[in-house]
Amino acid sequence: MTDKLILGGHEFNSRFILGSGKYSLELINAAVKNAGAEIITLALRRANQGGTANILDYIPEGVTLLPNTSGARTAEEAVRIARLSRECGCGDFVKIEIMRDSKYLLPDNQETIRATEILAKEGFVVMPYMYPDLYAARDLVNAGAACVMPLAAPIGTNKGLATRDFIKILIDEIDLPVIVDAGIGRPSQACEAMEMGAAAIMANTAIAAQSVRDKGDPSLAAICSREAAERYGLTVLAEGINDMKHNETRFIAVSRTPTCLPEDNRIEIAFRIPNVAGSLITVLDIIAHYGVDMTEIHSRPLKDSPWCYVFYVDFTGNINDHAVRSLLYQLHEELPYIKVIGSYKVD
Numbered sequence: 001m002t003d004k005l006i007l008g009g010h011e012f013n014s015r016f017i018l019g020s021g022k023y024s025l026e027l028i029n030a031a032v033k034n035a036g037a038e039i040i041t042l043a044l045r046r047a048n049q050g051g052t053a054n055i056l057d058y059i060p061e062g063v064t065l066l067p068n069t070s071g072a073r074t075a076e077e078a079v080r081i082a083r084l085s086r087e088c089g090c091g092d093f094v095k096i097e098i099m100r101d102s103k104y105l106l107p108d109n110q111e112t113i114r115a116t117e118i119l120a121k122e123g124f125v126v127m128p129y130m131y132p133d134l135y136a137a138r139d140l141v142n143a144g145a146a147c148v149m150p151l152a153a154p155i156g157t158n159k160g161l162a163t164r165d166f167i168k169i170l171i172d173e174i175d176l177p178v179i180v181d182a183g184i185g186r187p188s189q190a191c192e193a194m195e196m197g198a199a200a201i202m203a204n205t206a207i208a209a210q211s212v213r214d215k216g217d218p219s220l221a222a223i224c225s226r227e228a229a230e231r232y233g234l235t236v237l238a239e240g241i242n243d244m245k246h247n248e249t250r251f252i253a254v255s256r257t258p259t260c261l262p263e264d265n266r267i268e269i270a271f272r273i274p275n276v277a278g279s280l281i282t283v284l285d286i287i288a289h290y291g292v293d294m295t296e297i298h299s300r301p302l303k304d305s306p307w308c309y310v311f312y313v314d315f316t317g318n319i320n321d322h323a324v325r326s327l328l329y330q331l332h333e334e335l336p337y338i339k340v341i342g343s344y345k346v347d
Contacts, residue, residue, distance in 0.1 A: 005200055007177065008093070008125030008146040010064070014038040015194065017066065017179065017202035038063060041095055041202070043070040066127065068095040075114035082119050094119060095149070096128040105155045109136040113143050120144025129181055132166035137174050147176050149202065152193065153183025160189035164196070171197040260319040264343035266295065267324065268314045271331065271338040275307050283311075286334065290327040292317045312341070319343055 005012040018037035040063055059065070067085035072078035075098065082094040096119070098111040107129050113136065116126045125146045130136055132150035140148055150167050153159035160183060161167065171178050177199030184190050184203040193201055229236050273279035287294055296314040317324040319340070331338050 005177065007127070010125070012038045012064070015200040016190075017041065017200055019202060039066050039093075040064075041066045041068050042090075043068055064093060065090045066093045066095050067091075068097050068129075069115075070097050072096075072098050072115075073100045073108075074098065075111045075118065078111070078115040079118050082115075082124060083122075086124070092123060093125045093127065096126060107131055107151065109133060112136075113139045116140055116145050117143035127179070132163045132170055134166075134169055134173060137170050141174060141176055145176065147179050147199065148174060149179045149181040151182040152180050152189070155182045157183055159183050161192060161196075164192075167193070167198070168196055260343050261345070262318070262320075263345050264318050265316060266314055266346050267317055267319060267343045268312060268341040269328070269331070269338060270310055270312050270341055271335050272302075272308065272310055273335060280311070283331070283335070286330055287313070287315060287327065290323045292323065292327065 005015055014037055016037050017039045019041045040059055042059075042065060067082070067090045069078035069081040072081055078096055078098050082096075085094065086092060096112050096115050098108045098115060099105050100108050100111075109130050112128045112130055116128050119126050120143060126144065127147050127149055128140050128145050129149045129151065130140065137148045137150075148170060150170055151163065152167065153162040161180075162183060167178065167180060178197075179200040179202055180190075180193040180198045181202040184193070184201060190201045190203060271283070273283060284294070293316045294313060295316060297311065299309040299311045302308040302310060319325070319328075328338075328340065
């Protein structure tokens with residue numbers, strides 16, 4: 001059974017919501033398709049930038065529009081923007097953003113609760129952006145919100161899960177999807193949020209180069225594509241900046257359906273072991289018993305769990321090989337937790 005994200009009775013396969021701010025219109029279509037996003041935000045003022053270009057012409061068919069109330073400073077302003085977006089044909093979804101603070105762009109929870117209650121009664125699927133506060137989140141649930149969208153860090157800071165502990169409280173206590181919004185700057189931060197139990201992530205991936213340009217600080221640089229550098233008027237200082245032969249950027253394809261290509265010859269797994277002497281060597285003996293060659297092993301400590309680690313092991317073979325399948329079966333029987341990360345090809 002496919003794990004679905006449910007928002008206001010609507011089902012989505014993707015757990016990634018794409019923010020369209022900072023994107024040029026030409027990049028919108030490619031960004032949506034490459035990210036696999038099924039929901040994209042847009043500010044009503046971006047529907048037409050004053051010329052013939054219209055953001056709606058660049059969003060692929062079948063993608064759900066999530067108009068936001070960016071610029072609203074009160075509940076009344078947010079409600080007016082939401083109603084206008086529905087009249088413009090943008091649908092019933094709306095992301096409530098109410099920020100009276102223009103410096104830090106922190107959401108006003110109380111005004112957000114008021115707007116949510118009004119719009120939910122009018123049939124909107126309300127997705128409120130909020131500061132992660134348990135009492136405010138409970139009030140949003142009672143007001144009819146379809147989810148809560150706590151900020152991870154202030155907008156545009158890329159600081160990651162600065163409010164991690166408060167978001168975890170919402171995940172544990174609120175019986176609605178918790179979608180982490182704002183401040184996510186790296187894929188690892190998004191993964192950490194999902195591992196905490198977040199239902200989805202909202203992020204905007206077109207900020208780094210523009211941020212460097214806007215700050216005008218000659219000590220700052222961005223690692224980005226040549227196209228992004230040219231678009232934002234940055235000088236390309238160096239290309240091929242990896243200082244080791246095998247230190248290269250790699251991309252992985254993620255799917256909820258297990259997939260293995262015939263040419264794949266490497267497998268990666270992640271597992272936990274009991275905190276007992278000899279546990280790791282026992283696992284390595286099992287791997288050796290089935291005649292596969294381990295090519296890499298490393299570990300990461302588990303947060304809030306002293307002396308507990310997740311081990312990541314890569315080894316040779318194809319998931320369809322009999323020996324590999326037997327190995328994975330035994331590891332599933334022996335270990336408290338094991339996950340097949342996936343497979344790939346090494347030339």
